[in-house]
Amino acid sequence: MGRFPLETLLQRLLSPWGLALAAALLLLVLCLRARRTRRPGEPPLIQGWLPHFGVALEVGKDPIGVMKTLQKQHGDTFTLLLGGKYITFILDPSQYQLVMKNHKLSFQQFSNDILKKAFSIQKFITDEGLSNELHDCYQYLQGRSLDVLLENMMQNLQQVFEAQLFKTTNWTMTHLLTFCSSVIFETTFTTIFGKVVAGDRTKFITELRNDFFKFDAKLIHLLSDIPMDLLGNAKSIQKKLIKRLTSENLAKIQGWSEVVQLRQAILEKHYTSTDFEIGAHHLGFLWASVANTIPSMAWTIYYILRHPEAMAVLRDEIDHLQESTGQKRGSGFSIHITREQLDSLVYLESAILETLRLCSFSSIMRFIQEDLTLPSETRDYLLRKGDLLAIFPPILHYDPEIFEAPEEYRFDRFVENGKKKTTFFKRGKKLKYYLLPFGLGTSKCPGRFLAVNEIKQLLVVLLTYFDLEIIDDKPVQLDYGHFLFGVQYPASDVLFRYKVKS
């Protein structure tokens, strides 16, 4: 006999491939052993076949289809394994209130984990006071402060338009999402954080924007439990961006909004003023202020361009407002529009809400701090400490009993008798919640009024001064890359063209 086969086997096992295979097998065994079994009284448990990731792939491809199928099979409450997390979904709107009131469910604990991973904000975990104080600042996104923000926003829009867009007397062709990203990023950043005083302003905003989009593309990886070494340059992009927003660099920017001034004062109380983490807080706020507004804007223009009947009604509504307030469209930028006047544009608002109904896939998440019993009309469910609980609004938004032909974009869905429509029904009962793109309860988006009004302002400017046409008149799918976190981006960009009205 030649060499003993066991020796050869050992050599093979100790080669890099052999070790990798052994590690993979060990991981598989650990994952399989770690699969949980459903305890009596718990909701139906769906773990899929993939260890750790569970049903993430299926749900990420077709969230509504998969959730509706699971709802048919298991009812309105079930637990899914998604990317290493056990998440119990609540699909019955009559249970939302119970979730919101339960003191064993914490938004803070859920959000601390997200903020740490996405933006490297650590301090909330040890300093609850900081979180409360920053939360109080959100009132400066409403009332009189909102009026000031909107006045500044319109001026900043004017600058963006006068610098670039009014120069185009011939048709100019561009990609829709790229166009919205550029306009919304610059207008929002300058309105909230101000403008650089020295040096090249365009270069500053272009570099910041480019870094921001690189970071946003990696965000979902940062949120996963993938080991840091496998995340490529995600961490270095995050650091670069945080550095751009530290106290020292922010000091080079003039015209901070009230909300930023107050946030900075609070942050300087809780950190030393040179602390890197101050930049991380500003990055988080910047992300919240543009990440959902950009796709919302892009989708709204896309739908309006593909629905000429919507375009005609919206142009009419805007013209009518301008006539009734004595504003004539001159050659330059001359729009002055108050918040009250923006509020009166009910068709425009409906067109935006309809976009949010179709494209927002945010979940309202809570961390389960202690084992608890969740009552329902049919039966009670036991929920486990350490899991997550989620309300999943898209299931409402795509419910044909609430919204007829839910897959269709109907720009006037939220208008009734010339007023905002707020009555929607399910099983004959008037619904308290029918549209939840901005979350619910303590975690409800504090920037929602700014967001909707910003989109309205931009649409008023575009429809007042420009002719717009879609070039790629094709159906565009949603890219579920930000599934569970906000408004989804289009899966592909489309070409459109614009020209200043003669």
Ligand code: HEM
């Ligand atoms: C169409 C645009 C927007 C959408 C769809 C949107 C949606 C949301 C959602 C779903 C949440 C989280 C709710 C939760 O986790 O339960 C949120 C949180 C937040 N949003 Fe927005 N948002 C938008 C625009 C804005 C703007 C323009 C700002 C600010 C200037 C803003 C500031 C924030 C902040 C600071 C939070 C965190 C609140 C907290 O931690 O309690 N958002 N937003």
